[in-house]
Amino acid sequence: MPVFGHAFVGLGAAQYTKPQARDSFGATLWVTMVLFLNYLPDIIYQIGLFSGLRGVDTIAHSLSAAIALSLIMAAVLGVLARLTFSRAFLISLCSILAHDLLDLIYAPDRFFLWPFSSWRPGFDYSLPPLSLTEEILVFGSLYFISWIVYWFWFDKRISQPLRCNTTRQQYLVWLSRIMVIMIFMCAGTTHYLQKIRGEQFQQAKTILQTTKNYAYALDLLDAAGRWPYGATLAWVNYFKAQASWKLGNTREAEHYYQESLAEDPWNFWSIGDLALLYASGKEDVAQRRSRAEPYLKKLRTHYADNPYTKSYLRRIEAALHTQHSAAQAVRNPAAGR
Ligand SMILES: [Zn+2]
Numbered sequence: 001m002p003v004f005g006h007a008f009v010g011l012g013a014a015q016y017t018k019p020q021a022r023d024s025f026g027a028t029l030w031v032t033m034v035l036f037l038n039y040l041p042d043i044i045y046q047i048g049l050f051s052g053l054r055g056v057d058t059i060a061h062s063l064s065a066a067i068a069l070s071l072i073m074a075a076v077l078g079v080l081a082r083l084t085f086s087r088a089f090l091i092s093l094c095s096i097l098a099h100d101l102l103d104l105i106y107a108p109d110r111f112f113l114w115p116f117s118s119w120r121p122g123f124d125y126s127l128p129p130l131s132l133t134e135e136i137l138v139f140g141s142l143y144f145i146s147w148i149v150y151w152f153w154f155d156k157r158i159s160q161p162l163r164c165n166t167t168r169q170q171y172l173v174w175l176s177r178i179m180v181i182m183i184f185m186c187a188g189t190t191h192y193l194q195k196i197r198g199e200q201f202q203q204a205k206t207i208l209q210t211t212k213n214y215a216y217a218l219d220l221l222d223a224a225g226r227w228p229y230g231a232t233l234a235w236v237n238y239f240k241a242q243a244s245w246k247l248g249n250t251r252e253a254e255h256y257y258q259e260s261l262a263e264d265p266w267n268f269w270s271i272g273d274l275a276l277l278y279a280s281g282k283e284d285v286a287q288r289r290s291r292a293e294p295y296l297k298k299l300r301t302h303y304a305d306n307p308y309t310k311s312y313l314r315r316i317e318a319a320l321h322t323q324h325s326a327a328q329a330v331r332n333p334a335a336g337r
Contacts, residue, residue: 002102002130003191007184008139009098010038012146016154017091019081026081028172032179033077037095039183040069041103049227054262057232061103062114066096107232109264118266129198132191190228197223198230201239208242218243234264241270245277253277268303271295272312279319289320 014034019027026033036043041060048056059065074089081088104110106129108122130138204220207213218240225236241256254277260270275295281288296316303309 002106002135002139003187003194004132004135004184005102005130005139006038006042006099007035007187008143009102010035010095011180012143013038013091013095013098015147015150019083021082023169024080024082025172026077026079026083028169029176029179030081032176032183033080034091034095035180035183037073037092038099040073040096041065041099044069046227055265057263058111058114061100061110061112063097063100063112064114064116066093066100069096109232111266129194132188132195135191194228194230196230197226197228200224201231201236204239204243208239208246212246214243214246218247232263234260234267234270237263238267238270238273241273245273250277250281266302268299268306268308271298271303272308275299275316276312276319279316280322285320292316292320 011031011034014031017034018030021027044065045057045060048060053059070089070092073092074085077083077088077092078085083091100112104112104121109120111118111120113119200220201224204217204224207217207220221236221240221243224230225233225240229236237256237260241253241260244250244256245253254274257270257274257277260267261274264270272295275292278291278295279288281291283291296313299306299309299312
């Protein structure tokens, strides 16, 4: 996700939304607070993740969460910056939605309308993220344009300097500056680590598709599956499952497919592969069919229009009619991918 992009959007938003009450606590820390709003979905996501919650990525980046968080933040901003509730709500909602929409450009397979709809803007997970330099150039330039527009055309009455009458307020101004610098440094570190993880993820995918060094691919995916992620955990676990299956470790493969589906219950490839894995097991046909059935049902009912569904169904039926071990069964679990 555009880590620096969020920071520049936050800086721009803070400039255009300065509170009228220039002597308030909120006005002194305004830039920090608007930056906080612009990172709020990720902050909630990280808190959820460290608390062991599943699917928290979807929840934190949904429209419902944006509205709920904005209601809370509107009350906080109202008190700290002496804003009306509606103005504080609007600033909070626009900031959080700006984050969500920017993220959706790079990860369109999110359920933005959770929990009311399973619609998502897209399914392609491989849109290449911008490099650190590109991100700073693109979003930094946009911020610079907004800065010029503000200073040359915007009403100067709302850009009066802060009134720092007390030592406490002067300390707060410095605290705000330090916090903004720290937010940018954190964004830079996160971006750097995400880039490394993303490269490890891509390298593991290439190894899985072109060589037989599956154990090394698994090591790379283990490294890529650490925070801050370069790819979603649903995809990291999906490819871990493939690597494990190709190594003949079907139990581990099943575990990783289940993990992938715990993160994203509608991941088509994990559903298809898991059905195929169950259909290719060592049990008798009736047992294999009953294990594969819930996933087969999902493929038939929810993914009837997917161009790869037919191929999956054909391979699953073929596996169900064959008496063989899972290790021999399907050497290429997701040939369609
Ligand atoms: Zn995000």
